[in-house]
Amino acid sequence: MSDIHTPEEENDRVLAAEYALGLLTDEERATFEARMATNPDLRAEVLAWDTHIADAIMDEVEDVTPSPQVARRLKTVLFKPDRTSFWQQLWPYGLGGAAAALVLWLMVSTGILLREEELLQADLVAELAPTPEGAGLVIRANVDTARGAVQVLRSAGEPPEGRVFELWLIAGDAAPVSLGLLDADGSTLIDVPQEVVALLPGALLAISDEPPGGSPTGAPTGAVRAAGPLTSS
Amino acid sequence: MTPQEEVENLIARVAMGDRAAFDKLYERTSAKLFGVCLRVLNDRVEAEEVLQDVFVTVWNKADSYKVNGYSPMTWLITITRNRAVDRKRALKLPPVPIETADLLPDSAPGPEASAVAASEARQIQACLDELPRARAHLVRRAYLEGYSYADLSEATGVNLNTIRTWLRRSLLALRECLSR
Numbered sequence: 001m002s003d004i005h006t007p008e009e010e011n012d013r014v015l016a017a018e019y020a021l022g023l024l025t026d027e028e029r030a031t032f033e034a035r036m037a038t039n040p041d042l043r044a045e046v047l048a049w050d051t052h053i054a055d056a057i058m059d060e061v062e063d064v065t066p067s068p069q070v071a072r073r074l075k076t077v078l079f080k081p082d083r084t085s086f087w088q089q090l091w092p093y094g095l096g097g098a099a100a101a102l103v104l105w106l107m108v109s110t111g112i113l114l115r116e117e118e119l120l121q122a123d124l125v126a127e128l129a130p131t132p133e134g135a136g137l138v139i140r141a142n143v144d145t146a147r148g149a150v151q152v153l154r155s156a157g158e159p160p161e162g163r164v165f166e167l168w169l170i171a172g173d174a175a176p177v178s179l180g181l182l183d184a185d186g187s188t189l190i191d192v193p194q195e196v197v198a199l200l201p202g203a204l205l206a207i208s209d210e211p212p213g214g215s216p217t218g219a220p221t222g223a224v225r226a227a228g229p230l231t232s233s
Numbered sequence: 234m235t236p237q238e239e240v241e242n243l244i245a246r247v248a249m250g251d252r253a254a255f256d257k258l259y260e261r262t263s264a265k266l267f268g269v270c271l272r273v274l275n276d277r278v279e280a281e282e283v284l285q286d287v288f289v290t291v292w293n294k295a296d297s298y299k300v301n302g303y304s305p306m307t308w309l310i311t312i313t314r315n316r317a318v319d320r321k322r323a324l325k326l327p328p329v330p331i332e333t334a335d336l337l338p339d340s341a342p343g344p345e346a347s348a349v350a351a352s353e354a355r356q357i358q359a360c361l362d363e364l365p366r367a368r369a370h371l372v373r374r375a376y377l378e379g380y381s382y383a384d385l386s387e388a389t390g391v392n393l394n395t396i397r398t399w400l401r402r403s404l405l406a407l408r409e410c411l412s413r
Contacts (some may be wrong), residue, residue, distance in 0.1 A: 014405055055357045058265075058375055059355055065264050
């Protein structure tokens with residue numbers, strides 16, 4: 001099979017390979033990236049080269065176990081308490097339960113955040129702690145399992161311009177399941193079927209930003225803005 | 234679940250801030266990715282720093298994975314290789330010389346090629362094997378060890394423009410072979 005390619009096509013193929021391999025100078029790389037931003041064919045060509053290179057690496061590079069210090073340092077860098085907000089310290093698992101319930105109780109009993117009519121018979125609650133991309137968001141979820149209703153209250157923060165927030169359920173080892181989009185006005189009531197309600201205790205709720213109408217793929221595509229576990233109220 | 238689906242699923246959960254999934258992803262993939270770092274940098278301390286940096290990126294950027302069209306291992310390996318190559322360039326590590334014997338024109342498949350040919354070689358291996366042995370050797374240095382044109386020139390003593398011409402021709406030949 002002898003495909004005929006123009007010199008320009010051949011040149012782009014080689015440039016894509018050189019880009020993927022890190023063989024371009026800084027200037028050539030910047031020029032190529034600028035072209036790639038508006039040229040899906042070039043992006044596809046780079047994807048093809050990255051895939052071939054990764055295949056060669058899978059075949060020829062041997063596994064070597066890193067020292068256990070790497071995993072320990074990673075935990076310190078990523079999850080060290082004093083680098084994160086109060087809620088991120090509690091998040092995502094375990095510790096959050098009692099403290100979240102206490103703070104929620106304080107907020108409810110002092111009336112700072114909840115109005116009477118917003119209350120469901122909530123037996124599960126989640127405080128969704130903002131990720132770095134979600135700084136400034138204050139989002140809480142109340143679940144009335146008997147009624148099969150999830151209420152999401154957003155008291156601070158907005159989705160980025162032209163995006164909407166989507167609520168996801170992560171139960172155990174399963175992939176995220178969409179529970180629906182959040183309304184623009186800050187309070188959203190979502191009806192949830194009983195088979196999904198059964199998955200809620202102990203599961204994680206998360207908010208991502210998505211294009212209008214929600215994730216086109218059925219899995220989160222935008223940045224995760226906030227997340228937190230559901231615990232008994 | 235295939236290993237690919239499993240890694241994909243773990244990345245999706247890491248994107249949602251799931252630390253248990255992050256631990257599992259590290260457990261499944263760190264040895265392969267560390268192998269990549271070590272092959273490029275040939276220095277354990279540097280390689281471990283790059284590996285740490287890669288997993289910090291994975292934790293922070295896992296939510297961008299789904300939209301980019303990469304298979305999960307390709308995505309992880311590409312991030313790792315690029316980081317390791319950047320570090321190698323910054324450190325200006327001297328290239329390991331390439332033996333004259335490896336540069337002799339010889340269209341017969343080299344020893345590694347025939348060993349692979351005996352097993353079920355992947356397409357990329359089959360295509361590398363179609364290159365003259367000396368050219369395949371240069372391509373492997375660039376693919377697996379992140380050599381630049383300047384590194385290859387220094388390692389072989391062949392001038393830079395000649396090296397560039399050789400490698401570009403080899404890449405085009407590979408591309409033709411891979412699209413067959």
